[in-house]
Amino acid sequence: MEQTNIESSSQPQPLTSEELRKINAYWRASNYLSVGQIYLLDNPLLTKPLTLEHIKPRLLGHWGTTPGLNFIYTHLNRIIKTNELNMIYVTGPGHGGPGLVAHTWLEGTYSEIYPSVPQNESGMKKLFKQFSFPGGIPSHCAPETPGSIHEGGELGYALSHAYGAVFDNPDLIACCVVGDGEAETGPLATAWHSNKFLNPVQDGAVLPILHLNGYKIANPTVLARLSHEELESLFVGYGHTPYWVEGSDPETMHQSMAATLDTVITDIKAIQTNARKTGNVTRPRWPMIILRTPKGWTGPAEVDGLKTEGYWRSHQVPLAELSTKPEHIQLLEQWMKSYKPEQLFDKNGALRLELAELAPEGPRRMSANPHTNGGLLLKELNIPDFRDYAVSVPHPGQVEAESTRIMGYLLRDVMKLNDRSRNFRVMGPDETNSNRLGALFEVTDRTWMAEILPDDDHLAPNGRVMEILSEHTCQGWLEGYLLTGRHGIFSCYEAFIHIVDSMFNQHAKWLKVSKEIPWRRPIASLNYLLTSHVWRQDHNGFSHQDPGFIDHVVNKKADIIRVFLPPDANTLLTVTDKCLRSRDFINVIVAGKQQQPQWLSIDAAIKHCSAGIGIWEWASNDQGKEPDVVMACAGDVPTLETLAAVELLRQQAPELRIRVINIVDLMTLQPREEHPHGLPDKDFDAMFTKDKPIIFAYHGYPWLIHRLTYRRTNHNNLHVRGYKEEGTTTTPFDMVVRNDLDRFHLVSDVVDRVAKLNQTGGYIKQFVRDKLIEHRHFITTYGKDMPEIINWKWSGTYH
Structure with missing residues (x-):
């Protein structure tokens, strides 16, 4: 396809003509497989004229960033082999998924993990069909993609993921590609400062590659429109030494990328060697690459007379409406054949041996690097008792x-x-x-x-x-x-x-x-x-x-x-x-x-946390009888207020039988069918009763407790107090008062819901009303909580 003209900077020519030919062929193979994944159901090697029946009914995928990601991956393979590097590939433009999947198939990892997708024509057909297809794989890098640690569903996190991967991994290099649309996000902008935390002695290295292709979905990107000088100043300011690779002519770009990668790997090794030999950990200026290529590089230059390559129209699927525009099918066939698949794959559909040899072997393949399947390397923490x-x-x-x-x-x-x-x-x-x-x-x-x-x-x-x-x-x-x-x-x-x-x-x-x-x-x-x-x-x-x-x-x-x-x-x-x-x-x-206050001994805490929920017998007085009310609590402050309310109730209504339940594991409230920690219905009913009022003091928004328990037998008798968006700068106790979570409101809730208190409840309600008035007057006068609140201690019967 016709190339967009972008000037290329002068670079050495490190590749021999034979190396250049093979690297370009490998890149073409990955591009061919990427296009095939977006479009094809059948006829993977185009051995027959392309027809509508060979094409997916729904075209889902992103082409625009993919050829640039393929270009980088191909060249990383070269430097991994040349330098015996331990490297992983983190791609911020997550919808470049077809490219990453293509490379894992080309280097054999995909077929090793998924034997049903072998390296032959039938495997290629399955590879194409499964992409963005029901029962297949997502359109972006995901856990299903070998070599991936980065979910491609959202932009902005790639660089921080890459740095996290190399902390305490002194031999690992994470090449992180940052898309130019992604670079506009807040998380990504801050993540550039991660180099201020990278120790060249004990950590590995991150090689950031800012991939500028000019456009987002339908707009220019900010960084792509900055001048060379401004962009360079930006990344020098971030603490990097930027290297530029710019252009569209494949031969020139391959030479430029190879030379630049040779330089930056030499820089990284020099930084690490110097630091590790001398112990000098003065923050170095780490290299990075700014790669400028056309969006949708090597794709159709125009579609229906409209610019496509080098423009936002190539962002997703450059050729659409194939069922109503047969000329688009012809253009798709021309596009795919421009990669000359007959030169790339043998008659069985396998990558030709001379090209397959370009990939690293075993765990040096980025798709098979054990760091991308971290559980393989995980060691138990040494945890004291x-x-x-x-x-x-x-x-x-x-x-x-x-x-x-x-x-x-x-x-x-x-x-x-x-x-x-x-x-x-x-x-x-x-x-x-x-x-x-x-x-x-x-x-x-x-x-x-x-x-x-x-x-x-x-x-x-x-x-x-x-x-x-x-x-x-x-x-x-x-x-x-x-x-x-x-x-x-x-x-x-x-x-x-x-x-x-x-x-x-x-x-x-x-x-x-x-x-x-x-x-x-x-x-x-x-x-x-x-x-x-x-x-x-x-x-x-x-x-x-x-x-x-x-x-x-x-x-x-x-x-x-x-x-x-x-x-x-x-x-x-x-x-x-x-x-x-x-x-x-x-x-x-x-x-x-x-x-x-501290409530449980360590032995009691272990038992309580093992169940996740439990009756606090020492705070309850319903042993051997049904309670009149269940006082439940989840959270440290709600627990304090619940126990203070229990003491007040014992003073004001000593005949009341109260059961106190504390919840540590919130998910025990759900039925067992909904969460593995959930209490079976029988156990829940035995604990909370089937028909008694439940006053629940909860740390967060009250409706979550209703949501977790709505299927329980006694849900209709459940009354939850929690945070209801009332707050300000005030005293600690006034915060709970403002949200009706305090001990006085909890006591009032009990009075309102326990029939036994119908006759005497008026006196209790007046008592708590007066206390709340005292509280308000005291804090506005003295700026602190009442002594009886600050100095309160549990004095209930101990068991």
């Missing part, structure tokens, strides 16, 4: 502690015990100390490769706590780290974890699919610690008050997600140990960092 960190709780509620600080001691020793393995990191957006995990700094520092000043606190090139004020980048780093076979945890303020909602979605989808693929090995779970939560953001105000991430999480498949609401330090320790040992889950732990 969490019982050794337990808070002594001789009686419920008589001891106070900061739960996440206790968790920090455990994480400190996990970090220490795995120092040699270098397979555990803690990520967070500048909140490690704030979230009371500062004990980590007794054994490590924050990762930091930029300038360090004398007054700086715990910054070092070999630190293992990673902080950057970008939740997107923290999440991306951790995902890349986990997907390549390591472990970690992400600590974040609860309200701001919403920033990564979409990234959570993509990782959950990845796990869901990968668990259904036999050759994908289990990886360490993605663990979130959400603290500085809604009920203790009274000082920061309304902007910091949002518990809704849990609602988002429970939308995902039940065999992927876990949500834990430990009420104290010992339950938090127990849950943390469980999460760090788990595989292929997303674990969300919500726990406060402030001083709070």
Whole structure:
């Protein structure tokens, strides 16, 4: 096809004429297979004239970025073989999927994993048909794609994934292609700063390639319209040395790309060798490539008289409406034959041997690199006995502690015990100390490769706590780290974890699919610690008050997600140990960092967390009888308010029989048919009763509890209190009052729903009304909560 004229910069000519011929042929083969996947059902080698019956009825796929990705992949194969590199390929333009699948088939990995798609004509036919086809594979890179660690369904995360993959992988290079539309996204823009955290001694390297092809779906891209000087200044400012490869003539571009890759690999090796020999870890200026090619390169120059190659019209399917425009079928045949398939494949449909030899062998193939199937490399964490960190709780509620600080001691020793393995990191957006995990700094520092000043606190090139004020980048780093076979945890303020909602979605989808693929090995779970939560953001105000991430999480498949609401330090320790040992889950732990009462001994906590839900007998007085009311709670502050309400009820209505139920594992509320942790209906009814009122104090938005329990027998008697979007800068207790979650409102709820209290309830209601008036007057006068609130301790009967 006719090429768009773009000037090419002068470069050496490292390829012999024979090498050039073979590399160009291999690239043509990958382009041919890519077009075939988008269009063809049959006639894969075009041995017969192309007709409509050979073409898919629905054309789904993206061509525009694919030839550039194929070009890069072909050249990476060359430098891998020449330099015996350990390299993976991360592609941000995810809809270049046909190209990645094509290469995995060309180098044999695809047929090894999927024997039903062999390297012959019948295999090529299956390869073509399955792409974006019912019962087949997605149009983008996905878990089904060998060599992929990056879900291509959303743009912006490729670069942070690539850096996460090479942290603590000193021999690995992640080549990361960033699309020019993708480069406009916020997550990607911040991820360029990841090079400030890359240690050339202990980490691998990322080779970013910014692939400029000029257009998004229907508009120009921002970076493609910047001048050469401005674009170069941008990436020099990011800390890179940019190398340019620009043009459209295949011969010139192959020589230019080969020479540039030789140079950048030499640069990377020099940086690493110097750092590893001398110990000098002064932040280097890492190389990158800016590759400018036409969009839809080698595709139809025009379609129906309209420019296509080098324009946005080639973004998806350049030739459509084939059932009504037979001339498009002819143009498709001409396009595919322009790659000269008879020169690329033998009569059986296999890639000709002289071309197949261009690919690396065994695990050096990027599609077979074990780092892209991280479970193959996963080693168990060395985890100390969490019982050794337990808070002594001789009686419920008589001891106070900061739960996440206790968790920090455990994480400190996990970090220490795995120092040699270098397979555990803690990520967070500048909140490690704030979230009371500062004990980590007794054994490590924050990762930091930029300038360090004398007054700086715990910054070092070999630190293992990673902080950057970008939740997107923290999440991306951790995902890349986990997907390549390591472990970690992400600590974040609860309200701001919403920033990564979409990234959570993509990782959950990845796990869901990968668990259904036999050759994908289990990886360490993605663990979130959400603290500085809604009920203790009274000082920061309304902007910091949002518990809704849990609602988002429970939308995902039940065999992927876990949500834990430990009420104290010992339950938090127990849950943390469980999460760090788990595989292929997303674990969300919500726990406060402030001083709070401790309820359970470590032995009781283990039993409680093993079930995920339980009756707290020591707080209940219905033993041997049916309760008049069930007081349920999930979350540390709701637990505190529930127990305070129970004490008030005992004082005001001592004849009342109360059952207290605490929930640690939120998913126990769902029926067993909906979630593997769900309580069977019989057990749920035995615990919550079939007909008694249930007052449920919940950490988050109340309607989630109704959603989880709507099929339960006693759902009609369930009354839930939680966060209802009332917040401001105020006192801690006033936050729960504003949302009717406080002990006084809970007592009032009981009075309204227990028939036994119909005669005496008026006095109790007046009592709580007066208390709420006192509360309001006190905080507006003194700016703090009443002493009876601040100094309250559980004094119930102990069992």
